[in-house]
Amino acid sequence: MKFSFTVENAETIEILGLNSDWENSVIMSKKKDGSFSADVNLPKDSKHEFKYLVNETEWVNEPEADSAMPNEFGGSNSVIVL
Secondary structure, eight states, X not given: OEXXXXXXXXXXXXEEOGGGOSSSOEEOEEOTTSOEEEEOOXXXXXXXXXXXXXXXXXXXXXXXXXXXXXXXXXXXXXXXEO
């Protein structure tokens, strides 16, 4: 699964929550155009909640996600279905 995301003034973007792992992030690579990308192996026929962590401080959802799920912090997580 290829993830691509762009946030203005971002120095780092990580993905957390894939495979229910909120401890170990996937660090995205910054491209010359300012966007970030990462290729992640995920099982077929699976559903994943995740969020992007921008500059180690700001949690951001994926606007193109399949759906969103409420989380325990009063916000929501992005959801992708494979």
